[in-house]
Amino acid sequence: MSLIKELTKGFIKENPVFIMALGLCPALAVSNSIENAIGMGGAATFVLLCSNILISLLKNFIPPKIRIPCYIVVIASFVTIVDMTMNAYLPDLHRNLGIFIPLIVVNCVILGRAEAFASRNSVLKSIFDGIGMGIGFTIALVAVAFFRELLGAGQLMGIQIFPNNYQPILVAILAPGAFLTLGLLMGLINLFKKPETD
Amino acid sequence: MTYYIKLGVILFMIAAIASGVLAFVNNFTKPIIEENQRQMEIEARRTVLPQAKTFEYVEDNLPYYRGYDEEGQLVGYTFMAVGAGYSGDIQTMVGLTADYKIFSISVLIQTETPGLGANCTRPEFTNQFSGKEVDELYIDVDSGDIDNITGATITARALTNSVKKASDIIIEQTKDLSDNTKHDYSKDKETV
Numbered sequence: 001m002s003l004i005k006e007l008t009k010g011f012i013k014e015n016p017v018f019i020m021a022l023g024l025c026p027a028l029a030v031s032n033s034i035e036n037a038i039g040m041g042g043a044a045t046f047v048l049l050c051s052n053i054l055i056s057l058l059k060n061f062i063p064p065k066i067r068i069p070c071y072i073v074v075i076a077s078f079v080t081i082v083d084m085t086m087n088a089y090l091p092d093l094h095r096n097l098g099i100f101i102p103l104i105v106v107n108c109v110i111l112g113r114a115e116a117f118a119s120r121n122s123v124l125k126s127i128f129d130g131i132g133m134g135i136g137f138t139i140a141l142v143a144v145a146f147f148r149e150l151l152g153a154g155q156l157m158g159i160q161i162f163p164n165n166y167q168p169i170l171v172a173i174l175a176p177g178a179f180l181t182l183g184l185l186m187g188l189i190n191l192f193k194k195p196e197t198d
Numbered sequence: 199m200t201y202y203i204k205l206g207v208i209l210f211m212i213a214a215i216a217s218g219v220l221a222f223v224n225n226f227t228k229p230i231i232e233e234n235q236r237q238m239e240i241e242a243r244r245t246v247l248p249q250a251k252t253f254e255y256v257e258d259n260l261p262y263y264r265g266y267d268e269e270g271q272l273v274g275y276t277f278m279a280v281g282a283g284y285s286g287d288i289q290t291m292v293g294l295t296a297d298y299k300i301f302s303i304s305v306l307i308q309t310e311t312p313g314l315g316a317n318c319t320r321p322e323f324t325n326q327f328s329g330k331e332v333d334e335l336y337i338d339v340d341s342g343d344i345d346n347i348t349g350a351t352i353t354a355r356a357l358t359n360s361v362k363k364a365s366d367i368i369i370e371q372t373k374d375l376s377d378n379t380k381h382d383y384s385k386d387k388e389t390v
Contacts, residue, residue, distance in 0.1 A: 032311070062212075066205050070212050077216040081223050088230035091238070095307065170349050173311060 006128040010136035016109040017140035017182075018189050023109035027141055028178040030100050033149045034157050037141035039093045040100055043086065045134025047078045048110050052118040052130035059119045071114045072105070079104045109137055147181050148172045238306065239291070243276045246293030246302045250274060260367045265293075272296050275368055281360025283308060284315050284352045292361055298369055300327045300335070303361060308353075315353030323347055323354070327361065332369065335362035 016022045023044075030040040054074050055062075062070045083101045086094045094101070104110065113133055118126040149155055152173030154162035171177045243253055243263060250265025250273050262277035274295040281288050286309035293301040305319040317323060326344050327335070336342020337354045347354045 058212075061208070063205055063208060066209050069209060073209075073212050073216050077220055080220055084223055084227040084231070088227040088234065091231075091234045168349075170314065173314065 003125065003128050006125050007132040010129070010132035010134075011139060012136070012189075014133075015136045015140055015189075016112070016133050017137060018186050020109075020112070021186075022112050023107045023137060024182070026100060026103055026107055027137075027144060028175070028182060029103075030097065031141050031144035031148055031178055031181075032152070032173050033155075034142055034145045036096055037145035038138065039097050041134070041138025041141050043082050043097070043101060044104050044107055044109070044137055045131065047075065047082055047104050047107075048113060048134045048137075049127065049130040050078045051075045051110055051114055052126040053123060055114045055118040056121060056123045056126035062119075067115075067119065068111075071111055075110050075114070076105045109133060143185060144178065144181050147185075148177050152177060242291040242304050242306055243293075245304050246291050247274050247276050247295075249301075250276075258371050260364060260371065262368055262371070274301060275372060277364055277368055278306075279303075279357075279360040279364035281356040281363075283310050283356045284350065285309050285311065288318070288353065288357050288360065290357060290361055292364060294332075294365055294368060298332055298365075300330045300332065300361070300365070303327045305357070310350065310353045315347065315350040317347050317350065318353050318357050332362060332365040335359075335365070 010016065012018075014020060017024065017027045026040055026044070030036050051071070051074050055071060058070070058074075079102065082104070083094075086097075086101065113129060117129045121129070146156070149157075150161060151169045152171070153168050154160060154166045169177075172181070243250075243265075247265045249267055251268050252266050253263040253276065254266065256262055256264060260277060262275050264272060265274050265276060267273050274293060276291060276293050279290045279292050281290075287307070288305060288310070289307040291304045291306055293303070295301050303324050305324065308316065308318065310316045310318060323345070330344075334342060335344065335358055337344045337346045337351070337358050339346055339351055340355065342358070344354070344358050
């Protein structure tokens with residue numbers, strides 16, 4: 001029961017992007033098309049899962065004083081592995097995500113979960129937490145990308161949705177559109193969220 | 199004191215294991231990545247100059263490939279055109295026929311804005327280059343007849359100009375040989 005809770009809390013209730021406002025840099029940068037959002041979400045989820053497992057395993061071995069450099073080494077290693085394997089086996093996706101892959105290293109969702117969860121909980125719980133948070137991150141990216149791609153290009157997943165004479169709202173696909181969409185979605189979620197009772 | 203040495207040793211161990219794992223993965227993936235790159239270029243050469251059956255690499259200021267058909271007749275050249283686009287270099291493979299017309303182009307690497315500049319990879323844009331003389335290569339904004347990409351003038355202009363510039367260099371590099379269309383290896387070194 002509690003494992004399922006660890007998994008689902010990341011979807012909406014503790015969504016890393018919308019609620020905790022972590023990992024905003026990749027959420028803004030890679031949400032211009034759903035395809036990129038899924039690719040980035042998948043890569044980040046994989047790194048998050050691996051780093052959560054390893055850090056949870058090493059939690060008694062890593063002295064608290066040097067935990068941050070240790071976490072960064074672990075995360076950076078997994079990111080580099082993802083980068084190289086993706087380049088080898090999924091070159092098309094790798095070409096699209098390009099510079100964003102190395103940026104997963106500084107994605108604070110991953111360091112945040114290592115610090116706040118994996119270093120204090122069992123491996124099993126950390127696995128569920130990692131998957132849940134990764135899915136939550138992906139949901140957020142896809143949600144932002146949905147509006148940006150639809151309005152900015154008239155497409156979804158590269159398939160034309162609006163008729164060809166639709167004049168795309170170019171700002172949606174450029175950087176300002178990312179800020180606007182993310183801000184509006186965050187506001188919308190806060191509007192419907194039950195106020196926290198003290 | 200020993201406590202701090204212990205910290206250093208632990209950090210060193212973690213870093214050492216991490217670099218060992220990375221070296222292993224790199225060893226494993228590097229040949230595949232290079233092979234992909236090579237395949238991609240071979241594929242692109244075939245697409246931009248399909249009438250050529252064999253390609254021969256020529257080292258020059260701008261390296262290029264000569265394409266020959268089955269009878270060893272020179273049919274054209276392929277080369278990479280690189281131009282600075284809106285958010286990074288755009289690398290385009292160009293196929294130029296032996297009488298210096300663009301046969302076709304294929305955008306290999308670009309990091310332009312999806313939905314705008316990234317549309318430069320679409321056939322609607324790239325097909326316009328086919329059959330054009332090198333001198334005609336300007337976008338409509340610069341009073342040429344390559345239709346611009348809506349909202350991505352910088353990309354369209356950078357790509358078109360880079361193709362024109364690279365083609366001009368290739369024409370310069372190969373014009374001494376243009377009458378000599380038979381495959382003649384002895385001339386290869388004198389192309390400069």
